[in-house]
Amino acid sequence: VAVEEEVLGKAYDGGLMSRLLGYMRPYRLLVALSLVFLLVQSALQVLGPLLTRTAVDRYIAPGPSPMHDFLAAWLPAGAAAGLTRIALLYLAVLIGSFLCEFVQMYVMQYTGQLAMFDLRRQLMGHLQDLDLAFYDHNPVGRLVTRVTTDVDVLNDLFASGLVTILGDLLVLLFILGIMFSFSPLLTAIMLIAMPFVIVTTVIFRRSVTESYRRIRVAIARINTYLQEHITGIVVLQLFNRERRSSREFAAVNRIHMDAYKDAITAYGWFYPVVEFISMLALAAILTYGGFRVQSGRLSLGVIAAFLQYGLRFFRPIQDLSEKYNILQSAMASSERIFKLLDTAPKIVAPSSPLPTP
Numbered sequence: 001v002a003v004e005e006e007v008l009g010k011a012y013d014g015g016l017m018s019r020l021l022g023y024m025r026p027y028r029l030l031v032a033l034s035l036v037f038l039l040v041q042s043a044l045q046v047l048g049p050l051l052t053r054t055a056v057d058r059y060i061a062p063g064p065s066p067m068h069d070f071l072a073a074w075l076p077a078g079a080a081a082g083l084t085r086i087a088l089l090y091l092a093v094l095i096g097s098f099l100c101e102f103v104q105m106y107v108m109q110y111t112g113q114l115a116m117f118d119l120r121r122q123l124m125g126h127l128q129d130l131d132l133a134f135y136d137h138n139p140v141g142r143l144v145t146r147v148t149t150d151v152d153v154l155n156d157l158f159a160s161g162l163v164t165i166l167g168d169l170l171v172l173l174f175i176l177g178i179m180f181s182f183s184p185l186l187t188a189i190m191l192i193a194m195p196f197v198i199v200t201t202v203i204f205r206r207s208v209t210e211s212y213r214r215i216r217v218a219i220a221r222i223n224t225y226l227q228e229h230i231t232g233i234v235v236l237q238l239f240n241r242e243r244r245s246s247r248e249f250a251a252v253n254r255i256h257m258d259a260y261k262d263a264i265t266a267y268g269w270f271y272p273v274v275e276f277i278s279m280l281a282l283a284a285i286l287t288y289g290g291f292r293v294q295s296g297r298l299s300l301g302v303i304a305a306f307l308q309y310g311l312r313f314f315r316p317i318q319d320l321s322e323k324y325n326i327l328q329s330a331m332a333s334s335e336r337i338f339k340l341l342d343t344a345p346k347i348v349a350p351s352s353p354l355p356t357p
Contacts, residue, residue: 016334023115024158030114034107034163041100042170046178047093049308053182055086057301104163112158116151123147123341131347141227145220146340150333153216157330165323168316175309182302186285190310193281197274197314201321204270211263212329218256225252271318278314282307 024031059079075082127143135143179187229236229245236245285306292298 027111030111034104037100037104038167044097046174049305051090053301053305057299061300109159112155116155130345139224141224145223153329153333168319208266214259282310
């Protein structure tokens with residue numbers, strides 16, 4: 001009897017997330033180390049436009065009044081020497097950001113693999129404890145999916161989901177704080193684009209969430225179908241059902257392909273739309289900021305920094321949308337995994353077996 005794969009998964013489930021984080025608890029020192037490097041990297045990412053602003057306002061297009069910022073005491077008066085020193089600082093910021101990102105990603109990937117190793121070992125031990133009647137009602141292909149594919153989805157959540165979500169939020173907060181300190185009015189122009197980005201993100205999220213659910217179900221069905229027909233290949237060839245089996249597998253495989261095509265289509269229109277909205281916001285900043293520069297109420301360096309911050313402002317928003325899909329897929333996979341782990345064996349060995357007569 002064919003057993004249909006159930007469609008599970010919420011956008012977020014606090015109970016499931018608590019159980020998932022329990023697998024990271026033994027490695028909390030590694031997680032803390034990753035968070036430290038993430039914080040440093042988030043701070044370094046916002047320093048580049050600040051250095052650009054300093055270079056423009058202090059050396060390239062200086063205003064009538066001298067510029068004062070946190071670098072004033074460390075920079076020489078000469079333009080050539082000052083630009084050289086700013087360029088070296090910019091290079092140091094890039095190298096520091098690269099090293100922090102490398103260490104942070106390496107540590108989280110390593111920690112995620114350790115946690116998933118523990119989860120796979122627990123799943124394997126639990127499968128060995130279940131009675132034979134359980135395997136009569138659950139295809140082996142589905143169980144293999146639990147131990148392999150579903151666990152890999154959870155690794156994506158730990159390695160590039162939770163921590164990077166925090167990093168994106170930190171970058172957004174840093175950028176908003178610095179932009180507001182430069183010019184509240186230009187920051188407001190940038191934020192006008194946010195409702196349109198949010199509406200686009202909501203539409204994209206709904207579309208791609210449904211596609212990912214169908215993908216998860218299709219993968220389990222493909223594994224189940226392959227397991228059953230490869231295991232029963234003798235019977236399949238004995239009754240000459242190769243062609244019918246190929247047609248059935250083609251139908252299952254097409255469902256998986258169609259689900260992926262829908263997800264690709266959603267990504268295909270989402271990123272260009274967000275890019276278009278961000279370019280409109282930057283054009284508005286450039287136009288209005290240009291008039292204020294001509295009137296002497298704003299410096300050219302602030303406009304240059306705003307353009308760089310604007311490009312970096314919408315990138316974390318796009319990343320957060322993708323991380324939401326990772327979170328939703330992880331919730332679906334964890335629900336299936338914990339449903340398997342919570343299945344108690346109906347036949348257990350007695351704690352004190354009777355002695356043999």
